[in-house]
Amino acid sequence: MPETKHGDKFIVPIGPQHPALKEPGHFEFTVDGETVTGASVRLGFVHRGIEKAAEERTYIQDLYLLERICGICSHVHAMAFALGVEKLAGVTVPERAQAIRVLVAEMERIHSHLLWLGVAAHEAGFDTLFMYAWRDREKVMDLLEQLCGNRVNYSINVLGGVKEDVNDVIRDGILSAMDYLETRTVLYLKLVTTERTLIGRTRGIGIMEKQTAARLGTVGPTARASGLERDIRLEAPYAAYLQYPARIVTEQTGDLEARFIVRVKELYESFRLIRGILSTLPGGELTTKMPRRIPEGETISRVEAPRGELFYYIKSNGSDKPDRVKVRTPSINNFASVMATAVGHKLADIPMILSGIDPCFSCNDRMVSIRGSEGQQAVDWEELRLYGIEYYR
Amino acid sequence: MDLPKAWEAALVDLKTWARINSPWAIHFNSGSCNGCDIEILATLTPRYDLERLGIKLQGSPRHADVLICTGPVTRQARERLIRTYEQMPDPKFVVAVGSCGITGGAFEGCYNVANGVDKVIPVDVYIPGCPPRPEAIIFGVSQLLQSLQPPKKAKNRNAIVTNPITGSTPKKGVGE
Numbered sequence: 001m002p003e004t005k006h007g008d009k010f011i012v013p014i015g016p017q018h019p020a021l022k023e024p025g026h027f028e029f030t031v032d033g034e035t036v037t038g039a040s041v042r043l044g045f046v047h048r049g050i051e052k053a054a055e056e057r058t059y060i061q062d063l064y065l066l067e068r069i070c071g072i073c074s075h076v077h078a079m080a081f082a083l084g085v086e087k088l089a090g091v092t093v094p095e096r097a098q099a100i101r102v103l104v105a106e107m108e109r110i111h112s113h114l115l116w117l118g119v120a121a122h123e124a125g126f127d128t129l130f131m132y133a134w135r136d137r138e139k140v141m142d143l144l145e146q147l148c149g150n151r152v153n154y155s156i157n158v159l160g161g162v163k164e165d166v167n168d169v170i171r172d173g174i175l176s177a178m179d180y181l182e183t184r185t186v187l188y189l190k191l192v193t194t195e196r197t198l199i200g201r202t203r204g205i206g207i208m209e210k211q212t213a214a215r216l217g218t219v220g221p222t223a224r225a226s227g228l229e230r231d232i233r234l235e236a237p238y239a240a241y242l243q244y245p246a247r248i249v250t251e252q253t254g255d256l257e258a259r260f261i262v263r264v265k266e267l268y269e270s271f272r273l274i275r276g277i278l279s280t281l282p283g284g285e286l287t288t289k290m291p292r293r294i295p296e297g298e299t300i301s302r303v304e305a306p307r308g309e310l311f312y313y314i315k316s317n318g319s320d321k322p323d324r325v326k327v328r329t330p331s332i333n334n335f336a337s338v339m340a341t342a343v344g345h346k347l348a349d350i351p352m353i354l355s356g357i358d359p360c361f362s363c364n365d366r367m368v369s370i371r372g373s374e375g376q377q378a379v380d381w382e383e384l385r386l387y388g389i390e391y392y393r
Numbered sequence: 394m395d396l397p398k399a400w401e402a403a404l405v406d407l408k409t410w411a412r413i414n415s416p417w418a419i420h421f422n423s424g425s426c427n428g429c430d431i432e433i434l435a436t437l438t439p440r441y442d443l444e445r446l447g448i449k450l451q452g453s454p455r456h457a458d459v460l461i462c463t464g465p466v467t468r469q470a471r472e473r474l475i476r477t478y479e480q481m482p483d484p485k486f487v488v489a490v491g492s493c494g495i496t497g498g499a500f501e502g503c504y505n506v507a508n509g510v511d512k513v514i515p516v517d518v519y520i521p522g523c524p525p526r527p528e529a530i531i532f533g534v535s536q537l538l539q540s541l542q543p544p545k546k547a548k549n550r551n552a553i554v555t556n557p558i559t560g561s562t563p564k565k566g567v568g569e
Contacts, residue, residue, distance in 0.1 A: 016473050018452070023422050023430065024470055045469045046424045049503040056502075068499045071428025071524065115431065118438075134438035141435075152428040152524050360427065 009037065012347065016045045023361035027354075031347055039342040039350075041335060046361050054325040059085055059159060059294060062322065069327065070360055071152050072115065075101075075108045076305040078157040081325070083238055084301030084314040085159055088294050095282040097161035098240040103277045104148065104156055105239075105303075106270040107174075110181065111140040112306035113263045113270075116358045117188060120260070123351040124201040129191060136184050139177045146170055161287030171278050178271045185267045192260040202256035206341045206353040209254060216336045220308020222357045225262045226254035232304040239303075244276050256356045263358075292320050305330055307358050331360045406543070412458055412484075413538050415447040419457035419481070423474050424506065425464030428524035429491040433461060436527040443531060454480040459537065461530075462514075465493040465500045466507040478514045486537055489516045490530060492523040499523070 009030045016024035024045035030038035050069055054062045067078040079101050086093055118133035141151050147170055148154035148163075156162050166174075192198060208218070213226035223230045232238070233246040249265045251258035296318040303310050308330030317323040334357040342353055396404070422430050436443045437450055451457060454477045466474060478487070489510040492498030497508030510516050517540070520533035 016470070017421055017454070017477050023427060024424075024473065045473070046422070046464075046467060047469065047505055048424055048465065048467055048500050049505040050500070053500065053503045065499050068426045068428070068493075068523070071426040071431055074426075074428070131439050134435065135440060138435075138438070138440045151526060152432065153426075 014350075025359070025361050027350075029342070029347065029350060034346050034348070036342050036345055036347055036350065039339045041339060043335075043361065051325055051327060055322060058292075058320045059322065062325065063157060063159065064153075064155065066325070066327070067153050067155060067157075070329070072112050072360060073108060073305045073307065073310075074153045075104050075156065076303050076310055077327075078155070079105060079239065080301045080303045080310050080312040081314070082157045082159055083303065084299050084312050085294060085316075085322075086290075087299045087301065088297050088314060088316050089159075089291055090295070091160055091288055091290055093161055094285045094288055095240070095243075096165075096284045097286050097288075099243070099277050099281055100162045100164075100166060100286075101157065102240040102244060103166070103274060104144070104154060104162075106273045106277075107140055107144055107147075108154075109306045110267055110270050111137055111144070112358075113267055114140070116263060116306075116355075117192075117260070120352070120355045120358075121198070123355045124198055126195075126198050126201075129188075129198070132184075133188070136181060139181060143170070143174050143177055146173060158287060160290035161285070163286070165286055166278070166281060171281075174274065175278060178274055182268070182271050185264060185271075188267075189261070189264050192257065192264060198260075199257065201349075201352055202260060205256045205345065205349050206356055207253070207255045208337055208341050210252075212340065213254065213337065216340060217333050218308070218337050218357075219330045219333045220305070220358075221259060221262045221266065222308065222334045222337060224248065224250045225258035227252045230309070232302050232309050236302055238301070240277070244273050246273060256352055259356050293318060294320070294322075307331055307360060308333060329360070331357070335359065409541065409543055413541050415449070416458045416534070416538065417449050417451045417456055418459040418461050418488075418534070419452070419454050419477070420450055420461045421463070421474060421477055423462055423464035423470040423494075423510065424467035424500075425491060425493060429463035429494070432524045432527050433463070433490065433530060436530055441527045441531060446531075446535075448534060454478075455482065457481050458485065459534065460485065460487045460514075461490055461534075462487060462510045462516075463490045463494050464510075465497045465503070466510055466513050467505050468507070469505075471507060471513055474510075474513055486517045486541075487514055488518045488520060488533060488537060490520045490525060490533070492521055495519050495521060 012029045012031055014027040016026045026042040028040050029036050050065060054065060057065060063078055063081060066081045067074045069077050114133045114137040118130040121129035121133065144154055145151045148156045156164055208226050210227045213223050213228050219230055227250055229248055229250060231246065231248050233241045234248055247269055249262050249269060251262050294316040296316055298315040301312040310330060311328040313326035314322055315324040338354055338357055342350055345353065420433055435441060460478060460481060489495055493500050494510045497506055500506050501508055507513055518533050518537045520529055522529055
């Protein structure tokens with residue numbers, strides 16, 4: 001994190017409570033006139049200690065706790081945890097359950113991308129698109145509610161499968177909604193590529209080169225907009241993504257417009273996947289028997305959240321509670337790119353650049369160790385402890 | 394400025410009327426999972442359209458009547474929540490949204506949370522749910538507004554108030 005220099009420079013503090021931020025985060029931008037010359041961020045307002053709490057609860061309770069790390073991409077959190085625990089237990093989940101998991105994950109991607117499209121358009125001052133996108137998002141929310149019983153924290157995963165089945169009524173509902181949303185997406189793609197007022201805020205703003213994106217370790221649509229081909233659905237297919245492969249969407253320019261285009265084009269990809277799953281939904285059971293005590297061992301599980309790669313590390317000690325759960329969310333990977341690209345831009349562009357990575361603060365607020373480009377910064381526990389004592393002294 | 398008592402009472406009535414019909418709300422996230430915040434935002438969008446009821450979500454605590462607070466209140470956000478609450482002008486009302494805003498919910502017992510908004514600031518209305526539906530949030534806020542309605546004295550007033558111009562008394566039932 002860059003040090004903010006308190007000199008003759010003017011520092012604009014933003015947050016943690018700020019109209020542009022729906023979630024708390026504190027930013028300090030050093031400005032020279034209107035131009036940003038330095039940026040720093042302080043996170044942690046949403047740190048709740050979930051990883052520690054997960055150690056004190058059983059695997060089944062953890063499923064519901066970890067789902068509440070993030071209210072936007074709740075399904076992928078639960079899915080990543082369930083996939084990891086199932087791997088530890090050596091349980092094979094029925095094909096139908098895997099397909100339904102992917103179905104919900106893709107529907108969640110649609111809702112998340114539409115939500116982002118609205119919020120980003122709102123930051124650009126284009127409130128009409130905000131209202132349009134959120135109105136269409138309600139279609140997906142209805143479907144998710146119909147399928148899972150809740151609008152936000154779906155809780156469709158259980159260890160060893162899924163809870164709810166897709167019947168004909170729900171299938172027809174989803175298919176007709178996909179047709180409607182596809183026609184709307186045509187409009188959105190046209191808007192983000194031709195609407196002059198929006199292009200003025202996005203084209204050529206916040207450009208991140210491919211090398212920079214790779215160096216900063218960006219993931220998900222942010223990386224794909226810079227031409228990096230990173231998608232866990234393809235690199236390490238999980239659940240039913242082997243049977244229903246996703247196609248990667250990339251753009252080369254790396255500016256805000258590219259991030260708009262990548263996310264809107266990914267909507268098409270999700271529509272295609274959902275149609276594919278619903279037309280060839282495998283039959284069979286929804287769940288399989290899970291042992292209550294998970295055998296000793298450790299595993300990782302990676303899934304592609306709407307914002308990028310979501311990583312879970314789970315260590316079991318043979319009891320019904322995990323020994324350690326470590327979560328690495330995509331937003332924290334992408335945050336460095338904001339701080340890097342913000343410098344040199346006008347202050348008015350900052351909210352756009354910030355929302356360009358689709359930040360999710362509630363996902364962010366966990367501790368990480370960062371490896372620099374100069375090589376790995378090895379910090380052992382003792383050093384970390386001493387650092388903490390010194391820091392708070 | 395000295396006002397006649399009747400005028401003062403009328404001014405209070407006017408303020409209450411304006412407050413109930415057009416409350417300005419501020420949203421504060423004290424460590425929620427985002428679910429409630431998205432649902433609060435969803436109440437502003439075309440399907441629910443809260444603004445048609447005169448409720449406006451608005452940025453500065455200094456302009457707000459209602460504090461809509463989500464989340465179990467983390468230690469970091471605690472100070473900010475108190476500061477935001479203190480910056481609001483009186484009278485102010487707090488709505489706690491979501492299970493974790495009420496008791497801590499899923500995060501109850503985590504080392505970093507205060508287990509509910511009412512542990513930190515006084516709360517007027519609780520909206521349960523994880524997260525509550527947008528309809529529930531609208532219902533909760535409207536419950537708050539109903540509780541602000543002055544006690545029914547309309548009948549008495551009808552009985553004694555005479556129109557100063559015509560000198561007539563209003564018919565029973567009119568204006569209720």
